[in-house]
Amino acid sequence: MMENLHNEIKLIAKDIHNMEWDELVKENTDIRMYEKKLLNDPDTGMLINYCYYPQGFITPWHIHDKMSHGMYVLEGTLYTSQGSFGPGSFVWFPEGIVAEHGAAAEGGATVLFITNAPFNITYLDQE
Template sequence: MQLLSPKVFNVYDREGWTVRDDRDGCRSEYKPMINDTLNGAVIWFSHYPEGYWKPDHRHNCAHGIYVIDGALQMGESVFKPETFIWNPAGYPCGHGAAPGKDCHFLFVANRPFDIEFLGEEESRRERVIQELNKEENQLRVFPAFDSEIWCEKEEPIGSRFYAKPLLIDHETGMTVEYVRFPADFERPAHRYTCAYGLYIIRGRLVTSFGVCTKGDFIWFPPRYVNERFRTDDEECLALMITNRQYNVVMI
């Protein structure tokens, strides 16, 4: 869905969810949100029920997964909530809900994508190739709450917030980062030079379009002017996704 004005989606709101039947008979759900016209980036919520497993496959594009609740298993690795995983294009892997849990997550692809399931022999060959090239082509994992690489940023009016850059996609310019807005943070009227979204992990964010809380994903189209952008008396932590590299312009 391409949006011409901001919109808020909530992961636990049942409106908009669609059931998907995989070729092996497994069923999952997804909630489409964004289909960006600049580079074809797609963003949606997904839900894997307990016991769901998608066998070895690969996508033609780079994509990321932010684990919201439950636990996500990819190959032999299990990822807990508040973790963002970036998968390079063509990375072969099976994944699903970790044993004993179901899982909601935010899915982000840098451009339109398809899926190719791998047979047993092809899967073994791809894993060998992946191991040989793991330094150049591997999963990248970013927990939200470790203390590394947070940097302090200062607004032109003196307000300060914190950012943890995760990646800039070399193909499309898409950027992903964690942002922390302190209690009583306020930014004057401004606009971004790109389209961007914020998934609220903790706290509340007051914008010109409305109040966003934990579990909300709000998407702003390019050049949308936010007259209000502030926190209340607690910190707000969010995952920020843009459709290209950007600047913030004060109005």
């Protein structure tokens, strides 16, 4: 019985070095960042992306009202509206928090981006 179970469940393994970057452009702007999709769970909507924020790139003020997300900093400095965090830091953004985040002005940031539900975002007007 256990042997059959082991054969049915497969692990997921990806080599980020052999994956192309997806370029994301915020609608009606020139704001860009890059990601490699590592996992998107069809049952929960949870996702994990390997992301690169170029130097000085900031995702403007926004809210995720139906999901929480975390970022594990691999390289560089992750800037957030509540502080900056270097390699080895894990930063969790609870559902409903209003925030901005991205790379510090001094250099880019590479992070693992993890959600607990399907991704959603609403940008806030800064008028």
